[in-house]
Amino acid sequence: MTLHIETPLIKSRALSLKTDRTVLLKLEGLQPSGSFKLRGVGFACEEHKRRGARRFVAASGGNAGYAVAYAGRELGIPVTVVVPQTTSARAKALIRGEEADVVVHGASFAESNAYALSILGEGDAYLHAFDDPLLWEGHATMVEEIARQTERPDLLVCSVGGGGLLAGVIEGLRRVGWNDIPVLAVETDGAASYNEALKAGEPVTLPKIQSVATSLGANKVSARIVALAKEHPVRNCLVTDAEAIQGSVTLLEEHRLLTEPACGASVAALAQVPQHFPNAQRIVVIACGGVGTTSQQLLEWSDFCRLEGDQIGASRSNEVKASESQHP
Structure with missing residues (x-):
């Protein structure tokens, strides 16, 4: 399975x-x-568990973090996900809903990722969001x-x-x-x-x-x-x-x-x-x-994009009309 x-x-x-x-x-x-993240994350988590990992650590305020949290709960391994300060309340709630610990650190993913790497201890496995064979x-x-x-x-x-x-x-x-x-x-x-x-x-x-x-x-x-x-x-x-x-x-x-x-x-x-x-x-x-x-x-x-498009279209129409009035 x-x-x-x-x-x-x-x-x-x-x-x-x-x-x-x-x-x-x-x-x-x-x-x-x-x-799709669960395919790679799930495979990696199963492999790390086989190698003896006792905790999964990831940095992601999105789909990768959620996938690690899900995988950890399913495999019975504790998970810590470090997210940047810009992460939405909904994303944090989803990750916590999978019984993972959420740590908010840094203004960007790079800062969150650096912190996640800094807290790795013996028995921890680090899950990168995308750069891992x-x-x-x-x-x-x-x-x-x-x-x-x-x-x-x-x-x-x-x-x-x-x-x-x-x-x-x-x-x-x-x-x-x-x-x-x-x-x-x-x-x-x-x-x-x-x-x-x-x-x-x-x-x-x-x-x-x-x-x-x-x-x-x-x-x-x-x-x-x-x-x-x-x-x-x-x-x-x-x-x-x-x-x-x-x-x-x-x-x-x-x-x-x-x-x-x-x-x-x-x-x-x-x-x-x-x-x-x-x-x-x-x-x-x-x-x-x-x-x-x-x-x-x-x-x-x-709705916003449609409104913006309408405004651009109206602006272009006005430009054409102005041009026509100047060059009958």
Whole structure:
């Protein structure tokens, strides 16, 4: 038995009609912890328990921290999760609900992570949010499932934060002999650490994250996914926050799935498939999930983006009218 479950792979009629392609959704938000994170985290926690770990320590105010807390409770191992001061009350409550100790420390993930490392004692195991081969090994199981659930796709689409999911997806493709199937890696404009790393040829640190898709907000990606871009057909693309939010709204309205904009970003990226992979007809989107967004938040963000779009549209219309009046 594993801590994660095998998740459904469904055909999205709505997205298939919209894109004139066959779009399949791997529903990772149905994992017990609400996101794909449980695959890698669960695998790593089981391995650390086998090696004799007596406590799990993690730094994360989001899905990784929640997954470690869930895994620890299931395995009977105490968990301490260090979160930054910006972590929402809801996120802290979710982690505490899994019987983990929550320590609030630092203004950023980097400070929380440094503190988590400083409190490690004998018998403690440290769980990184994304940069750990054990995590990648666990995440790879989703591709093994996809290979059992459907025929060979032309393209996989997944969101990128720190890179744990992307590294796992590529490892999974190798396991099932799909080495030549490309991956479209998706970020939002304000959290484009992978995009910057690819341009530089190595991981670079973003000065700040400016995106509503906070689960994509790793200031610096894993070196592993920069190296993988040279070994595997990977193309990265950027979407706006508004597009990512609309992607999550689509999943909510069409499939009754509540997800974070970090997940909606991959749905939004389908609009760029003709540009990057014009021949891809059968596409699997990793609907990675996420527990950091409520339905109320999502609808408020959607309304704000719609209002902002209307204002931009009105402003452009006025500019055109002004131009026409000056140049009859």
